[in-house]
Amino acid sequence: MSNNTIQIKIEVKKSGLKRKLDEIIRSIEGMHVQMSHDTRRADLLIFELGNDTENEFQHIRSLLNSDVVAEVFLISENSDPAVLMQAIKTGAKEFFTLPLKEEEVKQALKELKKKIKRANRRNSPEIGQIITVVGSKGGIGTTTVAINLAVNLAEKQNVKSVALIDMNMMFGEIPLFLEIKPGYDWGEIVKNISRLDSTFLMNILTKHSSGVHILPSPGSLNGSASAAPEMMGHLTGFMQKLFDFVIIDAGQSANEITLKILEMSDNVLLMSLLSLPCLSNTNKLLQSISDLGFLPEERIKIIINRYLTKSEISLQDAEEGIHKKIFWTIPNDYGTTMSAINNGKPLSGIAPKAQITKNLNNLTDTFAPKEEKQPTKWWKILSNRS
Ligand SMILES: Nc1ncnc2c1ncn2[C@@H]1O[C@H](COP(=O)(O)OP(=O)(O)OP(=O)(O)O)[C@@H](O)[C@H]1O
Ligand SMILES: [Mg+2]
Structure with missing residues (x-):
């Protein structure tokens, strides 16, 4: 598996939903769904909200804060404004309502892939x-x-x-x-x-x-x-x-x-x-x-x-x-x-x-890398003398 593979964690309640997500992710090259016991950092967590949203948002925040996951997509049956507001505050990048629209999820995953690719490129000297x-x-x-x-x-x-x-x-x-x-x-x-x-x-x-x-x-x-x-x-x-x-x-x-x-x-x-x-x-x-x-x-x-x-x-x-x-x-x-x-x-x-x-x-x-500071003139003079 290449190091550039995008790691995805899925935490959903319905097994049918998990299968659907697996299928969508498999259709996009360069993405990998982690096994449930995999403890490696994931580039993305896809999380399905249930009834206990307060604790669930708390759980997501702690994963994000500790950098166990880098981004979050949420799935929910419930799109009431209070939940949406919480999702935005928590930093979720996408919010999908059920039933899942396959194309929407695919598009969001492709966007994420592009974003990660760009970031990797920038970090590569x-x-x-x-x-x-x-x-x-x-x-x-x-x-x-x-x-x-x-x-x-x-x-x-x-x-x-x-x-x-x-x-x-x-x-x-x-x-x-x-x-x-x-x-x-x-x-x-x-x-x-x-x-x-x-x-x-x-x-x-x-x-x-x-x-x-x-x-x-x-x-x-x-x-x-x-x-x-x-x-x-x-x-x-x-x-x-x-x-x-x-x-x-x-x-x-x-x-x-x-x-x-x-x-x-x-x-x-x-x-x-x-x-x-x-x-x-x-x-x-x-x-x-x-x-x-x-x-x-x-x-x-x-x-x-x-x-x-x-x-x-x-x-x-x-x-x-x-x-x-x-x-x-x-x-x-x-x-x-x-x-x-x-x-x-x-x-x-x-x-x-x-x-x-x-x-x-x-x-x-504005585009060139910052130049290293030249030694001051007096320093140059001193070092020439010794
Ligand atoms: N800052 C400026 N002040 C005044 N004139 C300028 C300035 N920058 C460019 N010009 C003039 O504009 C003209 C066109 O410049 P240049 O060929 O770089 O433009 P271009 O957009 O590449 O044109 P083209 O569409 O023909 O490729 C030249 O005569 C140049 O001297
Ligand atoms: Mg020109």
Whole structure:
């Protein structure tokens, strides 16, 4: 049995109910129902409430507090508000009423599985972070942010490796922005997906002088149009094992591939401007993502680019319009961003002291691991003397 198997304890009164739950759980890969005498910690307890709810809630609370179980799903015949209130207070994640709706339970278990998988991934230092930059419109600075984020990360003391993937089919511009001439793009990998290993991948990637490894998008639809979302998901997941950070310029498309990548992302930077059309698109995107239900809301970060303090639409208006807090604003600086593009350099290479460069470096710091404190200068002097 793999260590990643989700352990489930079942405490129910009716044997028919136990059989039903066993059957549902067996239909989902990677889950295991513990025997009644198993004392190991469980990821989930499925508990059926009876008549003695006071003692039963007390029992559940003590299991949760002592971390014998991590999550609880409750089943009850009785859905009166007082019981529901108690269930919420106790921290139960789901409440099912009898007769059990199989699909509902299945869905909740699948959600739990995803959540545990994500948490495991986060706790595993070998797996890198995926940050996807996506535009709510074209031409609003998505590529500028993706590139500078990747380059800034590569310059951080605690970051060993960064990859940058261009997902803009046909119109990828990363090679132009960074003045590189890549020999290959991800179309090459998609055509030979069965050969994907680290040697093959590293041969395909182009290394920029900043240290960022770049995977451009195909410049034509030939052969790559058939790239299935699963293939791109597999490729991105593979890169995650090799790099501390995988930054993705997803452009503004919301196709199946983008959705797959969004689902895998630890953070999604949703680019917007303080303009009505852009905020309206941002709203639509947020709504669609929420309807699809595959990406927790807190992983989406709204970034307002080209921010002017005297804008007609205030940040507060925008937040009210999109029903979400704005995570970051990037100042308007057409001259510096254009000069960086025209010179094929990141902002830190063209204008290290500019406000926009510092702003993007500060944005990068919110994702980079904290740097170790350098010894103070006097300490360095003393240690050099001895
Ligand atoms: N903070 C900013 N202030 C002013 N201009 C900016 C800013 N960020 C980007 N720009 C300008 O916006 C234009 C588009 O930038 P960029 O190519 O990064 O956007 P994009 O969303 O990737 O566009 P596309 O949809 O073509 O891929 C460029 O001319 C760039 O100079
Ligand atoms: Mg772009």
